[in-house]
Amino acid sequence: MLRIRTQTVPQDPSRLTVKEPLRPTLKTIAFMTGLGVTTVSKALKDAPDIGKATKARVRLVAKQIGYRPNRAGVRLRTGKTSVIALVLSTEESVMGLTSHLVHGISEVLSETQYHLVLTPYSYSGDPMEPIRYITETAAADGIIFSRTEPNDPRVRYLDERDFPFATHGRTDMGIDHPWHDFDNWRFAREAAERLISLGRRRLSLLGPQSSLTFHRHLTGGFSEGIRHSSVVEVPLAGVNLDYSLDQLRAYIMQVMSGPERPDGIICCAGGATFGLVAGIEAAGLEVGKDIDVVAKQSTNVLPWFRPQIQVVNEDIRHAGRELAMAILKRIEGQDPKGLQSLSAPVWG
Numbered sequence: 001m002l003r004i005r006t007q008t009v010p011q012d013p014s015r016l017t018v019k020e021p022l023r024p025t026l027k028t029i030a031f032m033t034g035l036g037v038t039t040v041s042k043a044l045k046d047a048p049d050i051g052k053a054t055k056a057r058v059r060l061v062a063k064q065i066g067y068r069p070n071r072a073g074v075r076l077r078t079g080k081t082s083v084i085a086l087v088l089s090t091e092e093s094v095m096g097l098t099s100h101l102v103h104g105i106s107e108v109l110s111e112t113q114y115h116l117v118l119t120p121y122s123y124s125g126d127p128m129e130p131i132r133y134i135t136e137t138a139a140a141d142g143i144i145f146s147r148t149e150p151n152d153p154r155v156r157y158l159d160e161r162d163f164p165f166a167t168h169g170r171t172d173m174g175i176d177h178p179w180h181d182f183d184n185w186r187f188a189r190e191a192a193e194r195l196i197s198l199g200r201r202r203l204s205l206l207g208p209q210s211s212l213t214f215h216r217h218l219t220g221g222f223s224e225g226i227r228h229s230s231v232v233e234v235p236l237a238g239v240n241l242d243y244s245l246d247q248l249r250a251y252i253m254q255v256m257s258g259p260e261r262p263d264g265i266i267c268c269a270g271g272a273t274f275g276l277v278a279g280i281e282a283a284g285l286e287v288g289k290d291i292d293v294v295a296k297q298s299t300n301v302l303p304w305f306r307p308q309i310q311v312v313n314e315d316i317r318h319a320g321r322e323l324a325m326a327i328l329k330r331i332e333g334q335d336p337k338g339l340q341s342l343s344a345p346v347w348g
Helices: 026-033 037-044 052-065 071-078 090-109 128-137 153-160 184-197 213-226 245-256 270-282 316-331
Strands: 083-089 115-121 142-146 165-168 179-182 202-206 264-267 292-297 310-313 340-343
Touching (some): 026 052, 037 052, 090 115, 179 184, 184 310, 270 292, 316 340
Parallel strands (some): 083 142
16 A cells, blocks of 8 residues: 655745734724724814714724724824823822823823823923923923922923923913812811811921922911911921921921920821821821821822821822813813813812
């Protein structure tokens, strides 16, 4: 019997090619939805002449098939990057500030063609550097940044170049620009009044460095809150919110161990409150008994840490949404005077 033996000849690996799956395009979405390519394109760009139902249908299909616009092609055709740059200091990740802000911005941008790019910088660095880089290289269509100063060079630089931007915080420059802010003046006033109602008469304010705009708002509200009372202000001049938790603990322990210690403290950041309370307890004192603390938080953590702390909530995620909507409208050319919003304190 004739036996036939077959043998598979191995191919030269250098000649093998892997065929990649075709990248979904506008034509793919048009085919799957039964719409024209132009309609699909306009729906993805949120054009006003396309109905909400059509936009939702197109976006759903685009998401399901993993459609991503070719950003290089878009930039060549339109001169736009479809990028929003969020410029934040590396230290702003404390207590989830960055993540909440990013989530809020992303919720809005997810319904558009825009992508969010986070650009970090250090407090010790030049805050103008990332602003100049993004502007000079046209790396984004708009910029969002925080830690504003009353006379902020970043605001002046971007305004002079008519580059779209929005700020988390305000300025005192007489320049109209998009912003969202928390009402720190009202927070400090209400916090002082709350401590006074608890019988406290020696109050301190633990705030940011004096160069920031919201330092002015806090000190103004604090002064208003104690104006019509016999309260004595005990300054915490040797420390601010930018200090490390170890530094805060050591400083507060020293203050609380002295004869002129405060019996009520307003802390303007959730993360700093941990160092504050650690310092109080290291001095052998108890929150809610020897001293009362009012603290602002962006995450609901402080009541778990020490239920005796009086808390005020700042919704950073909401701030992100407001800033995202403001920058998109500014890119579209809307007047910045109508793109400014303020959040009120919410007591926990």
